[in-house]
Amino acid sequence: MRKFIITLLILSSLPLYAQEKQQHEYSFLLVDAPARLYTMRQSNENFLSAYRLGVRALGNALPDSLYLFKKIPTGNVMVAIEALCELLLYPIPHEEGHRSILTAEGIGSISAPFYNKYGAAYVNGVRDAELRNLRDAKLPTYIRLHTAGNEADYALALRSNALLSWDRETAGVLWVDLMLRKLSVMLYYFSRDDFSPSDEPELERDIVGHDVLSAIRHLHRPDMEFQRYTAYGELTDEEKKFHNRVRYRSLLNLLDPTLLLKTGFTLKSGLKFNLAGGYGMAPFGDFVDEHFWVKWGKLNSHVYLREFQNRSAWFPAAGVEFANIPLSKHWMADATLHGWQQPKNLDFNTAQGQWGGAADATLKFKLYSSAKNGLGISLNLGITAKTQGFLLEEVALGKHVGGRFGISVWLNK
Secondary structure (H helix, E strand, C coil): CHHHHHHHHHHHCCCCCCCHHHEEEEEEEEECCCCCCCCHHHHHHHHHHHHHHHHHHHHHHCCHHHCCCCCCCCCCHHHHHHHHHHHHHCHHHHHHHHHHHHHHCCCCCEEECCCCCCCCCEEECCCHHHHHHHHHHCHHHHHHHHHHHHHHHHHHHHHHHHHHHCCCCCHHHHHHHHHHHHHHHHHHHHCCCCCCCCCCCHHHCCCCCCHHHHHHHHHHCCCCCCCCCCCHHHCCHHHHHHHHHHHHHHHHHHCCHHHHCCCCEECCCCCEEEEEEEEEEECCEEEEEEEEEEEECCEEEEEEEEEEECCCCEEEEEEEEEEEEECCCCEEEEEEEEEEEEEHHHCCCCCCEEEEEEEEEEEEEEEEEECCCCEEEEEEEEEEEECCCCCCCCCCCCCEEEEEEEEEEEEEC
16 A cells, blocks of 8 residues: 555656546546455446447447537437447446446345347346345335436436536537437337236246336335236236326436537626436335536536425425536546435435435546557546435445545547
8 A cells, every 4th residue: 555655646746748628537446345256336326338339339430421529410320330239238237237236235146138039138047035025125126126227327427427527528429329329218118018928937037127117106005915016907906006107207307408519508707507407216205306517617517406206295306416526637536425315214204304415535646658659547436425315326225434446538529
């Protein structure tokens, strides 16, 4: 550790030539808490950075007539290529979201994120007894096991929104992924697909089947006889009414100017802002979001308002984020604060709320940067501290303090 600190101090004295505004950041999370590959945050961060690098490399390899980074021209061949890649890769972070909840609980499972003969991607390798025990012992975690796939997709879309609103990525790289991911999540909420294949061995079956329908049934009837899959016709009238609530609220995810290639609105003062609506399911019900991003000089900020709801009671939440805060020539930081009221014990039925929150910070040290080759590398050290409660991408629902470590690769635009 002493040698590592000395090395950082020596590197801090070296001149850096590349300017931050000329570079894109691709961050990779190497270790997260709990240190079990991979957490939802880890999977999302690494997937998005790898996707952006891949799309940019592909775009640079194709003739200029097929691809423009700043706009998506009609009939662009590159858009078709990106859409095909997105359809093939889409299940990876979705299924990793499901799998991360099991891994955090010490339950072994297998992510099979490629379409099978049923046209579905799975997480499997789990016995009924393990799932039933999780339901009976930790119902909010079991509900989240169902909703975690759509949660991962929703969090990925927010990451893309931020990068585009802050001009840290171009629409040519991220627009296709953002559009198809939001549409896919919305269609999943609307779906009434009776997915229930009965000829699969226990360990080869998907852990939950239809994520949304199964989550709704278990929220309303947690004590019923255990079964993995839920068909729409098996829902009660009250559960079907709740499904309608979920379906139509999911349309809020389409209230996003970025889907129309408008990545922000710039005022005469130079301040740029963007906004979007959002919706998702939580371990105790669902939530509605209002997001606002601001870029002004070196300031990159994000503010959100959130309204949670369980069966019938509403609970407020809010958060503020600052990204890449310059501390010195070699150091920068990200900082986020969350505050919420959520149902006590994350219960679906209670009207009693419980206040809580979280703080998140990441310190980045730029150990190498060169204007000659346009490459930069930083080491990133982060920490999250939270009370009991549901926080996007954080797999722990209880009180938790966890550190993480990663790197960022910085490349010229």
